[in-house]
Amino acid sequence: MKVATWNVNSLRVRLPHLIEWLHSEQPDILALQETKVEDYAFPEQPLIDAGYSSVYRGQKTYNGVALLSKSSLLNDVVSEIDGYSDPQKRFIAATISGCRIVNVYVPNGSEVGSEKFEYKLNWLDHLYSWLEHQIELYPKMLVLGDFNIAPQDFDVYDPDAWRDKVLCSLPERNAFEKILALGLSDCLREFQSSNQVFTWWDYRMNAFKRNRGLRIDHILSSRDMFNGCKDCRVDLSPRSLERPSDHAPVVAVFG
DNA sequence: ATGGTCGTCTAACGA
Numbered sequence: 035m036k037v038a039t040w041n042v043n044s045l046r047v048r049l050p051h052l053i054e055w056l057h058s059e060q061p062d063i064l065a066l067q068e069t070k071v072e073d074y075a076f077p078e079q080p081l082i083d084a085g086y087s088s089v090y091r092g093q094k095t096y097n098g099v100a101l102l103s104k105s106s107l108l109n110d111v112v113s114e115i116d117g118y119s120d121p122q123k124r125f126i127a128a129t130i131s132g133c134r135i136v137n138v139y140v141p142n143g144s145e146v147g148s149e150k151f152e153y154k155l156n157w158l159d160h161l162y163s164w165l166e167h168q169i170e171l172y173p174k175m176l177v178l179g180d181f182n183i184a185p186q187d188f189d190v191y192d193p194d195a196w197r198d199k200v201l202c203s204l205p206e207r208n209a210f211e212k213i214l215a216l217g218l219s220d221c222l223r224e225f226q227s228s229n230q231v232f233t234w235w236d237y238r239m240n241a242f243k244r245n246r247g248l249r250i251d252h253i254l255s256s257r258d259m260f261n262g263c264k265d266c267r268v269d270l271s272p273r274s275l276e277r278p279s280d281h282a283p284v285v286a287v288f289g
Numbered sequence: 290a291t292g293g294t295c296g297t298c299t300a301a302c303g304a
Binding site for chain 2: 044094096144182
């Protein structure tokens with residue numbers, strides 16, 4: 035089973051890239067973030083034509099998440115973290131082939147100390163509490179998406195320049211570590227432990243060409259799943275296309 | 290150098 039996550043930064047703009055990538059990569063499951071499309075306008079038919087069924091929760095202009103599945107059914111879909119009503123569409127979970135798949139688009143946080151930063155930490159707190167319960171119900175679980183957190187200095191092209199900045203600050207890293215401590219493995223880190231790999235590069239200053247990136251998109255796996263994890267990598271190819279997303283897809287293969 | 294580029298809409302805002 036091949037599982038992937040990709041922040042596409044507008045599904046409308048990126049649909050040709052996505053369809054092309056689905057054809058070449060053939061993931062069984064794909065988690066999308068920043069679809070930026072309301073549910074009535076979600077491009078369900080082109081994805082069906084590409085061989086994928088989907089569930090999605092979107093809004094105008096901002097955010098929006100979706101889960102795509104090849105052949106297998108998406109069951110027990112939830113789009114809210116229990117007990118936390120968030121008007122922003124950043125969360126969708128479903129059970130696919132007996133595995134609980136949790137797709138998250140964690141708030142960016144804007145700037146350390148800002149109101150948006152507090153919202154981010156609060157959001158992560160609610161996610162943690164929900165996962166704590168959920169992992170007991172579903173031993174086979176993946177939590178994947180755009181976490182907007184670079185867990186360690188090694189995940190940043192210039193750690194000193196980013197020290198204590200948003201995406202890299204201690205409160206964010208602590209929140210990430212706390213989630214890992216539920217018994218989740220950071221698949222990309224485990225399989226690329228000696229390679230510095232990034233998943234996001236700012237559009238500005240030729241950051242991609244100069245590989246000035248951060249590793250902020252993650253696939254976290256419960257122990258039961260991780261035992262069967264065969265590989266995890268970043269696919270840089272879509273980031274090199276014309277009008278790319280600022281994020282590259284992360285792909286994990288499970289036995 | 291405190292900017293820069295996208296996507297949303299067509300003025301700023303968010304990332």
